[in-house]
Amino acid sequence: MFSVSQIHPFSSTPTSKTKFGSEEAFTFLQNCTSFRQLKQIHAKIIRSGLSHDQLLLRKMLQFCSTSGNMDYAALVFRHQIPYPLTFTWNLMIRAYTLNASPRQALLLFTLMTSRGFPPDKFTFPFVIKACTASSAFRPGDAVHGLAIKARFSGDIFVQNTLMDFYFKCGDAHSGRKVFDKMRVRNLVSWTTMVTGLVGSGDLRAARAIFEQMPAKNVVSWTIMIDGYVEDRQPEEAFKLFRRMQLDNVSPNEFTLVSLLKACTELGSLKLGRWVHDFALKNGFELDVFFGTALIDTYSKCGSLEDARRVFDKMQAKSIATWNSMITSLGVHGFGEEALALFAEMERQNVRPDEITFVGILSACLQKNSVSDCRKYFEYMNKRYRILPIKEHYICMIELYSRAGMLDEVVRLVNAMPVWRGQLCQWYC
Structure with missing residues (x-):
């Protein structure tokens, strides 16, 4: 927790002889680049008798929100703004939600109403988003x-935010009710409705609303395409994409990733290559999101060479990218290569996660190497403090079963009280 006493003079602020009014303070806050500077400017504001100026204090709160310093923001809000305007309450409620503290946002709203400060039409969307973020039905x-x-x-x-809230809390009926009662709808209204229906599994109703939309953008097309992919209707997804092109709506990266998932569902390497070529011809970058999806598609459609080529071309790689390539190598029977890639991953100081070790243990399983499996099973906990999950145990038990090491199977099953019964049915 911070206190005003921690704030020191800002070295580049005007001297006490120079005029330092609200305009000058606002300019300094606009040019502020660090939290240390903010505290120094704040000290000057206090000494200059400007701490009553809510415009300045709101600018400070905004900076704290953006930089994640909500403790300091709370200190300023509680101790320096005795009578916050509704706009200021809204700012703090929104800041808490954006900084992954939705329950604090709800507590602040409760405090606001209990003290008699009137909410406005902007307050409610911020509060409803906090309810959504905390699943507070x-x-x-x-x-x-x-x-x-x-x-x-x-x-x-307010209505758009309410619709989103109800759908995300699993109450599709209430979400639909809000939509039906709307006298005026914008593109966000229609898109939120389609998204909610797709998310609730009612693809037929989502399609009906989609077809009624007076205008469709790339987001609404992509939501519907991805809905068909998730519903295992990849052909329908590609039909919709062709319609999207006829409507002269350019796809975005999310559209292409949905199409790659459709290619994977179809098992079509040819279509996967077509999506890749389409992306290159239309100026899409081989970034982490798209590149990782390509690796997964190529691998699952049977071309490890294409998958590795994409991996090697990628300038930036996430943990998901490494995991996808390691798993692909292991699944295709290239266990040694998978282990070598893991070693390269460690050399590049990329920290593995539990999914990485699912890939590693699967590669060891493909090699039928009990010694390697044991080594990495112990290594993940000793080196990275990763506790074994169900998939790790399954790999180990499968390998021990193949090797006829039934005592080891029993030992591992007994170490897993949660899944013991299920695994006993499979292996014991």
């Missing part, structure tokens, strides 16, 4: 009631 329902009483339930931004 009952509070969200109560906030909806408050919005109705305050006569803001007809505001399009």
Whole structure:
């Protein structure tokens, strides 16, 4: 926790003889680049008697939110703004939600209403988003009631946020009800409805709403395409993509990744290569998201060479990229190469996760190497403090079973009380 006493004079602020009014303070805050500078500017604001200026303090709160210094923001809000304007309350509620503290945002809203500060139409979307982020169904329902009483339930931004909230909390009926009651809808309204219906598994209803949309953008097309992919209807996904092209809507990276998943579902290497070529011809970068999806598609469609070529061309790689390539090598019977790539991953100081070791142990399983399996099973905990998950145990038990090492199978099964019964059915 911070205190005002921690703040020191800002070295490049004007001297006490130089005028330092609200305009000068605001300029300094706009040019502020570090939290240390912010505290120094704050000290100057206090000494200059400007700490009553909510415009300046809001600018400080915004900086704290962006830089993740919510403790300092809370200190300023509580101790230097005795009568916050609604705009200031909104700013803090939104900041808590954006900084992964939605419950703090809800507590602040409760404090705001209990002290008699009136919420406005902007307050409710911020609070509803906090309810969504914390999966707080009952509070969200109560906030909806408050919005109705305050006569803001007809505001399009409130309605769009409410729809998103209800769908994400699993109440598709209420989400649909909000949509049906809307007198005016914008593109966000339609897209939120389609997204919610796709997410709730009602693809037929989602398609019906999609076809009614007065205008469709790349987001709405992609949501519908991905919905068909997830529903294991890859042919329908490609049909929709062709319609999207006829409508002259350019795809984005998410569209192409959905199409790659459709190629994987179809097992079509030819289509996978077509999507790759389409991306290159249309100026898409081989970044982490798209590149990793390509590796997965090429591998699952039977071309490890194409997968490795993409991997080697990628300038930036995430842990998911390394995991995908290591697993692909192991699945295709290149256990030694998978272990060599893992060694390269460590040399590049990329920290593995539990999925990495699923790939490593699977590679050892393909090699039928009990010694390597044991080595990496112990190594992941000793070196990286990664506790074994179900998939790790399954690899080990499968290998021990093949080798006829039934005592080791029993020992491992007994070490897993949660899955013991299920694994006994498979291996014992």
